[in-house]
Amino acid sequence: MRVEGIAKRFGALTALRDVNLRLDKGEVLGLIGDNGAGKSTLIKILCGFHRPDSGQIFVNGEELVLRSVEHARSVGIDTVYQDLALVNELSVYHNMFLNRERVRWPLLNNRLMRRLAKQQLDDMGVDIPDVSVEVAKLSGGQRQAIAVARSVYSDARILLLDEPLAAMGAKEGSLILDLITDLKARGEVSIIIIAHNYAQVLQVCDRVNVLQHGAITFDKPTSETSQQELTDLMVAEYRAGRAARAANHHPTPSPLPRAAAATPLPRFCVASASLLPLFCVASAPLLRRSRANGRALISNPRPFALDRRGFP
Ligand SMILES: Nc1ncnc2c1ncn2[C@@H]1O[C@H](COP(=O)(O)OP(=O)(O)OP(=O)(O)O)[C@@H](O)[C@H]1O
Numbered sequence: 001m002r003v004e005g006i007a008k009r010f011g012a013l014t015a016l017r018d019v020n021l022r023l024d025k026g027e028v029l030g031l032i033g034d035n036g037a038g039k040s041t042l043i044k045i046l047c048g049f050h051r052p053d054s055g056q057i058f059v060n061g062e063e064l065v066l067r068s069v070e071h072a073r074s075v076g077i078d079t080v081y082q083d084l085a086l087v088n089e090l091s092v093y094h095n096m097f098l099n100r101e102r103v104r105w106p107l108l109n110n111r112l113m114r115r116l117a118k119q120q121l122d123d124m125g126v127d128i129p130d131v132s133v134e135v136a137k138l139s140g141g142q143r144q145a146i147a148v149a150r151s152v153y154s155d156a157r158i159l160l161l162d163e164p165l166a167a168m169g170a171k172e173g174s175l176i177l178d179l180i181t182d183l184k185a186r187g188e189v190s191i192i193i194i195a196h197n198y199a200q201v202l203q204v205c206d207r208v209n210v211l212q213h214g215a216i217t218f219d220k221p222t223s224e225t226s227q228q229e230l231t232d233l234m235v236a237e238y239r240a241g242r243a244a245r246a247a248n249h250h251p252t253p254s255p256l257p258r259a260a261a262a263t264p265l266p267r268f269c270v271a272s273a274s275l276l277p278l279f280c281v282a283s284a285p286l287l288r289r290s291r292a293n294g295r296a297l298i299s300n301p302r303p304f305a306l307d308r309r310g311f312p
């Protein structure tokens with residue numbers, strides 16, 4: 001896959017400015033970048049969810065104008081999102097064949113789907129003893145593995161993994177890393193992985209790209225870079241961003257007193273305040289009378305008089 005000059009704006013915000021990227025056959029490419037750098041936006045463009053404002057995508061040398069996620073799938077580009085798009089209430093095998101169910105007319109061929117799902121998961125080294133169990137009962141790592149296996153067995157040739165290792169413990173994470181290593185060894189699928197853990201990126205990827213300011217600013221084989229270099233890049237980016245924000249920031253000491261001093265009191269406030277003594281004097285007799293009535297009622301409680309309809 002080759003991506004040239006991809007740009008994407010959301011209103012006034014430029015998410016991607018000029019992205020150029022290549023993914024070789026059978027390669028695992030790590031895509032890293034700060035929060036909000038545009039990584040997910042790029043993945044969503046590559047899987048047909050967003051239309052880019054400009055730029056081109058080529059697969060096997062041919063330009064592709066992706067119309068939808070289904071269109072991207074039909075040409076072999078599939079995505080595993082952070083939320084995995086699994087149906088918790090369905091079994092593992094039903095999820096594996098979601099949208100491409102095997103049918104023995106007029107019924108679902110559950111037996112065949114069960115057998116194939118078990119076989120496919122075993123092939124990929126994913127250990128799920130019972131594929132009839134509901135997906136909701138599995139661990140995060142197992143669920144992620146099912147989502148990946150589903151994409152691989154739906155004939156995806158390009159797999160886009162949006163933070164597949166996020167929020168996973170060491171054991172679950174290593175299940176996915178093993179799975180990706182396995183896929184890499186087969187060489188049939190090319191993979192882009194978004195990840196924030198540089199150690200894992202270096203462990204599993206062939207090459208790493210850094211997305212900054214809406215463009216790819218760093219492209220190296222993982223064998224030629226290190227966790228330190230990637231961390232330094234990100235820290236430098238963070239410091240540059242903070243310095244830019246500080247340069248644009250005009251400090252205002254305690255905004256409330258300043259605003260109060262700067263803004264004159266509205267005229268109606270001044271008028272109401274000056275009328276307050278007059279109001280107190282005028283309402284004093286009324287107040288005295290109502291207090292007297294209250295005292296009289298307390299000392300001599302009277303039952304309510306009821307009218308003819310029985311209302312007080
Ligand atoms: N649908 C949208 N509408 C408006 N703005 C969006 C939309 N999607 C993304 N953005 C904005 O585009 C920018 C890039 O977002 P994106 O999610 O691609 O970043 P990211 O690099 O994946 O971040 P993270 O690592 O935090 O997931 C952000 O400023 C985000 O707020």
